[in-house]
Amino acid sequence: xxHGQLLVFELTILVLAIFLGFEVISKVPTLLHTPLMSxxxxxxxxxxxxxxxxxxxxxxxxxxxxxxxxxxxLASANVVGGFVVTDRMxxxxxRRKPERPAKEDDRPAGPKP
Amino acid sequence: xxxxxxxxxxxxxxxxxxxxxxxxxxxxKARMGNWIGAAGMLLAIAVTFAQSSIVSxxxxxxxxxxxxxxxxxxxxxxxMTAMPQMVALFNGVGGGAAALVxxxxxxxxxxxxxxxxxxxxIAIMLSxxxxxxxxxxxxxxxxxLQELIQGRPITYxxxxxxxxxxxxxxxxxxxxxxxxxxxxxxxxxxxxCASAFGVLFVLPIGGADMPVVISLLNAFTGLAAxxxxxELENNVLIVAGMLVGASGTxxxxxxxxxxxxxxxxxxxxxxxxxxxxxxxxxxxxxxxxRSATAEDVAVMLAYAxxxxxxxxxxxxxxxxxxxxxxxxxxxxxxxxxxxxAIHPVAGRMPGHMNVLLAExxxxxxxxxxxxxxxxxxxxxxxxxxxxxxxxxxxxxxxNQGSPIYGMPILxxxxxxxxxxxxxxxxxxxxxxxxxxxxxxKTVMLFGDAKDSITKLxxxxxxx
Numbered sequence: 077x078x079h080g081q082l083l084v085f086e087l088t089i090l091v092l093a094i095f096l097g098f099e100v101i102s103k104v105p106t107l108l109h110t111p112l113m114s115x116x117x118x119x120x121x122x123x124x125x126x127x128x129x130x131x132x133x134x135x136x137x138x139x140x141x142x143x144x145x146x147x148x149x150l151a152s153a154n155v156v157g158g159f160v161v162t163d164r165m166x167x168x169x170x171r172r173k174p175e176r177p178a179k180e181d182d183r184p185a186g187p188k189p
Numbered sequence: 190x191x192x193x194x195x196x197x198x199x200x201x202x203x204x205x206x207x208x209x210x211x212x213x214x215x216x217x218k219a220r221m222g223n224w225i226g227a228a229g230m231l232l233a234i235a236v237t238f239a240q241s242s243i244v245s246x247x248x249x250x251x252x253x254x255x256x257x258x259x260x261x262x263x264x265x266x267x268x269m270t271a272m273p274q275m276v277a278l279f280n281g282v283g284g285g286a287a288a289l290v291x292x293x294x295x296x297x298x299x300x301x302x303x304x305x306x307x308x309x310x311i312a313i314m315l316s317x318x319x320x321x322x323x324x325x326x327x328x329x330x331x332x333x334l335q336e337l338i339q340g341r342p343i344t345y346x347x348x349x350x351x352x353x354x355x356x357x358x359x360x361x362x363x364x365x366x367x368x369x370x371x372x373x374x375x376x377x378x379x380x381x382c383a384s385a386f387g388v389l390f391v392l393p394i395g396g397a398d399m400p401v402v403i404s405l406l407n408a409f410t411g412l413a414a415x416x417x418x419x420e421l422e423n424n425v426l427i428v429a430g431m432l433v434g435a436s437g438t439x440x441x442x443x444x445x446x447x448x449x450x451x452x453x454x455x456x457x458x459x460x461x462x463x464x465x466x467x468x469x470x471x472x473x474x475x476x477x478x479r480s481a482t483a484e485d486v487a488v489m490l491a492y493a494x495x496x497x498x499x500x501x502x503x504x505x506x507x508x509x510x511x512x513x514x515x516x517x518x519x520x521x522x523x524x525x526x527x528x529x530a531i532h533p534v535a536g537r538m539p540g541h542m543n544v545l546l547a548e549x550x551x552x553x554x555x556x557x558x559x560x561x562x563x564x565x566x567x568x569x570x571x572x573x574x575x576x577x578x579x580x581x582x583x584x585x586x587x588n589q590g591s592p593i594y595g596m597p598i599l600x601x602x603x604x605x606x607x608x609x610x611x612x613x614x615x616x617x618x619x620x621x622x623x624x625x626x627x628x629x630k631t632v633m634l635f636g637d638a639k640d641s642i643t644k645l646x647x648x649x650x651x652x
Contacts, residue, residue, distance in 0.1 A: 082422060083308050093428045093431035093435065097436045101435070104210075104214045105214065107553055110540035111213060112539075113539055114279075115223055116210070118226065119209070120429065120430060122230065122429040123290065123414040124230075124286070126418075130293040132237075132240070132245050133243075133244070133245070140293050146289055147285075147289035148249055149252045149255050155230055157263055158264075159226065160264035161264040163223050166223055167220060169547045171217070171554065
């Protein structure tokens with residue numbers, strides 16, 4: 077693929093991703109806006125792939141080494157922190173209070189003897 | 190691993206991310222979606238490790254252990270009330286990483302004359318610019334939310350001129366890079382000016398506007414990551430970055446619409462500086478403020494049919510979410526119907542109150558959005574306003590001179606009685622007088638929200 081063709085292809089998926097992003101996000105209820113932000117926050121941690129490419133090169137000068145190393149640290153903090161925080165938030169959303177269904181379950185199902 | 194295999198596996202990651210976002214539209218599936226996203230991320234990292242161009246495994250692994258360790262510990266330890274600043278922090282480091290990747294790419298490609306293609310140069314410039322703004326801006330947002338620096342808008346004379354100069358410097362350097370000037374110092378200027386602009390542009394924004402700023406910075410980091418994808422000709426970066434960019438942009442627009450203000454007004458209006466005029470314009474009818482004791486309020490609550498709690502940032506500050514739930518449980522045991530009315534911009538990030546109340550085990554069907562809550566107020570006996578102010582200010586409906594005029598609010602004044610829990614009579618974060626406090630229907634319960642709720646719990650129990 078020539079460079080021009082590749083660029084057009086990349087622009088195509090970029091534009092499709094914009095529409096997909098709007099489409100998917102508009103369905104998220106207000107209730108989950110914080111986890112949504114935090115979840116997308118984790119997803120942009122994908123920049124770690126770029127950091128790895130920079131850091132992984134065989135021949136690099138000191139400046140590239142330092143920049144790459146810091147980039148890997150920052151991006152990994154973004155990825156791990158983002159997913160863990162989102163999980164902690166989502167864990168808390170419950171439909172019912174836990175104690176209520178527990179009490180109902182304790183009752184015998186059949187008629188009382 | 191061949192390029193084709195790599196790209197195919199990256200496609201799996203893309204699908205995982207899209208699934209993660211779609212599952213977020215359902216509270217019961219959202220947690221699983223997050224794990225699917227994390228699995229996709231892990232796959233992308235593994236695939237990148239397997240690329241033939243990557244040889245320094247140990248250095249990368251060391252960086253990952255340091256960064257990942259910090260991220261995991263910080264994310265585990267943070268209190269739910271400190272969530273907005275944590276999101277800002279992780280957002281900032283992502284933007285910083287994108288800017289650094291672009292810097293390294295420029296450093297690698299530029300010295301070979303003619304090697305740098307125009308589109309790559311533009312992508313490098315955009316990613317460095319947006320990434321650096323996002324990094325610096327997020328750090329200031331973090332500092333404001335963590336109260337390392339004051340949350341009120343910070344302004345000084347000539348602010349707009351300084352901002353314009355710094356932004357102009359960053360743009361000039363960026364345009365020069367895009368035009369093919371392959372000078373390393375241009376990148377230094379670009380990064381320095383963009384970082385300075387990030388700081389300057391968040392400093393004048395007040396705490397109440399933080400939900401808009403945080404989601405905007407989130408969008409910025411996504412865009413920076415997408416631009417990085419163009420530099421490295423990497424599809425997963427382009428798609429994942431742009432998904433975040435699009436979602437962040439949409440969320441930003443939704444937040445500013447919820448305040449009935451344009452995004453430019455939020456970003457450049459230095460909201461809250463209008464205090465003097467607003468206070469003068471506020472029509473308080475010369476009314477008096479009625480204050481009540483916890484015992485009085487407890488009686489009102491216990492003998493009500495329907496109570497609506499309106500939480501605001503004060504609830505988060507006082508960390509009173511668990512006590513509020515305890516009070517609600519007591520009232521429900523007495524047969525009172527308790528729901529929560531949540532304004533879209535209550536708190537410091539989108540959906541802030543929902544997370545806090547979820548932490549306190551409030552079942553989410555009890556959390557009502559504004560459109561759902563407003564028609565209910567006329568049938569409500571007691572509204573309990575806990576740490577909210579501007580989102581219940583009737584001036585937004587009635588007073589054209591008010592800076593928040595036109596902002597959709599929770600119409601709590603339609604209820605029989607409004608109880609406002611408040612530390613003192615000082616105006617809210619936006620610095621605007623609230624006529625609700627002078628309304629004959631309103632009684633004030635002064636004191637720290639947590640203390641007041643604890644007293645209410647005691648008083649309701651002893652009834």
